[in-house]
Amino acid sequence: MRISIDPVWPWRLALLIATLAGARWTPLAAQTFPTDDPVIKRIWAIGVDSSQVEHLSSVLFDSIGPRLTGSPDLKRGNDWLVKTYASWGIDAKNEQYGTWRGWRRGYSHIDLVEPRIRSLEGTMLGYSPGTGKRDLTAQTVILPRFADSGEFVKWLPNAKGKFVLVAGLQPTCRPTDDWDQNATPESKLRMDTLRAAVQREWRNPDVRGTGYSLAIGTGELGIRLEQAGVAAIITSRPKNGWGTIEIFETYDTRAPAIALSCEDYGLVYRLTEHDQHPTLRLNLDGELLGERPVFNTVATIKGVEKPDEYVMLSAHFDSWDGSSGATDNGTGTVTMLEAMRILKTVYPHPKRTILVGHWSGEEEGEVGSKAFSEDHPDVLRGLQALFNQDNGTGRIVRMSGAGLPNAAEHIAQWLGKIPFELRNQITFAGPGFPAGGGSDDFSFSCHGAPAFGLGALPWDYGNYTWHTNRDTYDKIVFDDLRSNATVTAMLAYLASEDPTLITRERIDLVAAAAIAAAAPPPAPGAPAAYRRIPTTWPDCVPAPRTTSPRLK
Numbered sequence: 001m002r003i004s005i006d007p008v009w010p011w012r013l014a015l016l017i018a019t020l021a022g023a024r025w026t027p028l029a030a031q032t033f034p035t036d037d038p039v040i041k042r043i044w045a046i047g048v049d050s051s052q053v054e055h056l057s058s059v060l061f062d063s064i065g066p067r068l069t070g071s072p073d074l075k076r077g078n079d080w081l082v083k084t085y086a087s088w089g090i091d092a093k094n095e096q097y098g099t100w101r102g103w104r105r106g107y108s109h110i111d112l113v114e115p116r117i118r119s120l121e122g123t124m125l126g127y128s129p130g131t132g133k134r135d136l137t138a139q140t141v142i143l144p145r146f147a148d149s150g151e152f153v154k155w156l157p158n159a160k161g162k163f164v165l166v167a168g169l170q171p172t173c174r175p176t177d178d179w180d181q182n183a184t185p186e187s188k189l190r191m192d193t194l195r196a197a198v199q200r201e202w203r204n205p206d207v208r209g210t211g212y213s214l215a216i217g218t219g220e221l222g223i224r225l226e227q228a229g230v231a232a233i234i235t236s237r238p239k240n241g242w243g244t245i246e247i248f249e250t251y252d253t254r255a256p257a258i259a260l261s262c263e264d265y266g267l268v269y270r271l272t273e274h275d276q277h278p279t280l281r282l283n284l285d286g287e288l289l290g291e292r293p294v295f296n297t298v299a300t301i302k303g304v305e306k307p308d309e310y311v312m313l314s315a316h317f318d319s320w321d322g323s324s325g326a327t328d329n330g331t332g333t334v335t336m337l338e339a340m341r342i343l344k345t346v347y348p349h350p351k352r353t354i355l356v357g358h359w360s361g362e363e364e365g366e367v368g369s370k371a372f373s374e375d376h377p378d379v380l381r382g383l384q385a386l387f388n389q390d391n392g393t394g395r396i397v398r399m400s401g402a403g404l405p406n407a408a409e410h411i412a413q414w415l416g417k418i419p420f421e422l423r424n425q426i427t428f429a430g431p432g433f434p435a436g437g438g439s440d441d442f443s444f445s446c447h448g449a450p451a452f453g454l455g456a457l458p459w460d461y462g463n464y465t466w467h468t469n470r471d472t473y474d475k476i477v478f479d480d481l482r483s484n485a486t487v488t489a490m491l492a493y494l495a496s497e498d499p500t501l502i503t504r505e506r507i508d509l510v511a512a513a514a515i516a517a518a519a520p521p522p523a524p525g526a527p528a529a530y531r532r533i534p535t536t537w538p539d540c541v542p543a544p545r546t547t548s549p550r551l552k
């Protein structure tokens, strides 16, 4: 049907938009409750009918923004969490666990000024020094291929005062699926070969023969270039998606480090390669603030009957700061925040103590949660269950006992008490395996405590939002977020009310790994969690209490 364009339609459209915006979320027409538990029914009602996830998200992602560990923005976020909990009558505090290098992100203005004018899409890496809000204008040089580190050292004087390009030139900025759909088999093969060659040529730790690593930003190579007097370092870490790059960190303290989009990095690289002598002008406002206190925000609803036993909600609060940290891990944060609000409303006097950890320093190696597990042996000892969420905005679809067979029995019972429509989304893997690291449940699971990851549907997390310049409010799937807060509140309630405490016998990992090895290999693209089969229980790693540089 064609849309007839008449003078009335904009009003109709406006009315339609207003109606949709005001519409209440009715995701599942007929919820089916397996029990008559009135608390479960009320959790559903509050979580679905008077959800606050949109409001909380707009404050967190639009007003507060990214939350890099050590940044004043993260501290502002911590303070907002405490205030928000206080407004709901929930005790919360910021708990210092150490210090981390502080840094304030200001603006990044990056222009190509020769041989033509173009404002470039890019930004400072996290913790980059700025240019003192002054223009810094220089020409570019591509890091050459060196035979060995001696040759690199001899070359270094050529880089003095220059902007050094330290990433390869991508032969295409189109994602692979576009090539899969449109390319002839011959050009697809050719492109795959070219891309693989660029990756090989510029890989860590021997970036082009210097012997140094860029780590996840500029690493030890950046420091060496800074010592040689380069003006700035230009990087690019494109993802396999349109317009997305990863933005991490530098340890340079004088020479700024910037990340450019795949397209604009390619432009500057090609102009340099073709002797067009491109000139860039940077005007960057970034301020290194030295070691500063860093905090976890912890909120508590005290248990009435068993105050020394704990049900813990968990999600890291810090983020990388190339955008707003909306799906990593803003959505986990909002899930836990909203779950606590629901619990305080419908279950204000829990049997066991319910607490939530909004961790800092996760992106630096789960530092905040490791520190908490070390500083609170009482919580570790009395932990009934910890629920962690940290893989994006999607619906929770995977759970396991994280290597504890008795936990699997308890979880199976809890899942049996939540509405079928929510339960049926979740693939429950039984006892499963202990967390392998990569998020905060590991900090508890490594001690053998019952800590569970709530695995979400990806929504192209890996290619588009994870650690990128595109992790913003608009990527949030609010229907899924409401569903997740509701499920999490139900699980916390059921874990709190459970008549018995989970016991901590571990699965026989050697036997389990042998069975897994005999099974057919997982389908390509299966979640990493299914591929990692440890044969020994993972060891805990002490939390660094001050900045621990990652240079390699």
Ligand SMILES: [Zn+2]
Pocket (backbone or CB within 6 Å): 316, 328, 329, 362, 390
């Ligand atoms: Zn994360």
